[in-house]
Amino acid sequence: MLKFLLILCVLLLSTTSPCEAAEAVSASVVEQEPSLIAEYMHHITTVMPSLIKGARITVLVTGISICFGVFIGLSMSLMKLSSRWWLRLPGVVYVDCVRGTPLLVQILIVYFGLPGLILGLTGQRFPIDPILAGVIAFSLNSGAYVAEIFRAGIQSIDRGQMEAARSLGMGHVMAMRLIILPQAFRRIIPPLGNEFIVLLKDSSLLSVIGVSELLMAGKLYAARTFAPFPTYIGIALVYLVMTVTLSRLVALSERKLSPKKS
Template sequence: MDFTFLSKYSQFFINGTKVTITISLCTLIFGFLLGIIICLGKISRNKIISIIATSYIEFLRGTPLLVQLYIIYFGLPTMGIKFPDLGPIPSEYVASVVALSINSSAYIAEILRSGIQSIDKGQMEASRSLGLDYSTSMRLVIIPQALKNVLPALANEFIVLIKESSIVSIIGIQDLMYNADTVKGNTFLAFEPLLVAAMIYFVLTFTLSRIVNLIESNMQNSNKKSISILSKKSRVKEIA
């Protein structure tokens, strides 16, 4: 195998990696914010809002991301909805972040829903008994605890986003996959540029997965310490 092309095209892979990470981060942020809204809509006591949020989640999880990307990038402009250029950021990047964020929000909404429903109902009852209304109880009591429980799952979603973001190369986004194809066309090497791109994706996802494992282990250790402290306090009370 011939990897001498890296001396000339290494910057292509570096720039593509930066774009991939940037799009993934933006998608995670906007998808998280939208996911919170969809999650609260699904668990809402209003049946109409709950049905709309549930349909939103089921549709996005039941259709391919490629189809959703095509609908947003090619379909919406035909209906008069065009994505503007945001300064140095071209409209293609805006459309790709919107498509990925909408898709990711459905999965993040389900992650948050499972985290909220894992919180003991007594937490809500206790906060309401203290005079807090439903929205304030969710914002100050329930959601912060749920986020702590689902933090590893959200980190795993970011890992998935890094891999799924390669699909935006289809609409001309110069991410890692797009630049790898460009190098492939310039060098007439079919295998080596793709192998380099695969290794970069692997390094990114493997590093993030290790970080997620550290977060999970630290959370487990903190929970064990809390349990041990509570047990010691209960023993002291029994002795007293």
């Protein structure tokens, strides 16, 4: 692409013949390509320690958010499946509100709105740490999507199994804990893993509130060196390594938990 643009400029502006000008520029670009690649590799290797440091924060925020998200999601899914309307309604409202608004807006609401809400209710200032705001926003967002994953998994289990468990004297909670949820969990591992991968990649949105995660670390380096292209290539490589590793772990867990075929 670079060759094409340079040759096109020469063809338009050169006073010599177009063929001679194009050959001259092409030869010049070929000579410069090794140094250009070396420069890009230099920037990628130089920025990599900063990217790895930012990736640690990315993994930390994502991991904590996943733990809270699974807890919230399981609770909301059980509330949505409840026969009592006063339990079902809050679950439905929560899932619809979170899934119906952008994650970036939720991050901004938590970071800027939560301190103002606490100030209005208590009269005390509550400066919130950007990482804490990110964990809260990600946990709430992930919880809504995980709730739908759990709900679909639970409803995929044959209803007769619950009836059989109840006929054996099990209560609803015991039957759900010992019979339904273990089977549902094995079925939801693939979509649950996809949700975790999406959450990992969405962590780049935390740069808007100043979290020094992977993308922010790269942006700071690019601003200092005026080398955005190799920097963002390095960021993409780090994200690729993390997502591929996570997807392989999910696949391994799926194989380990899948029922053995006789």
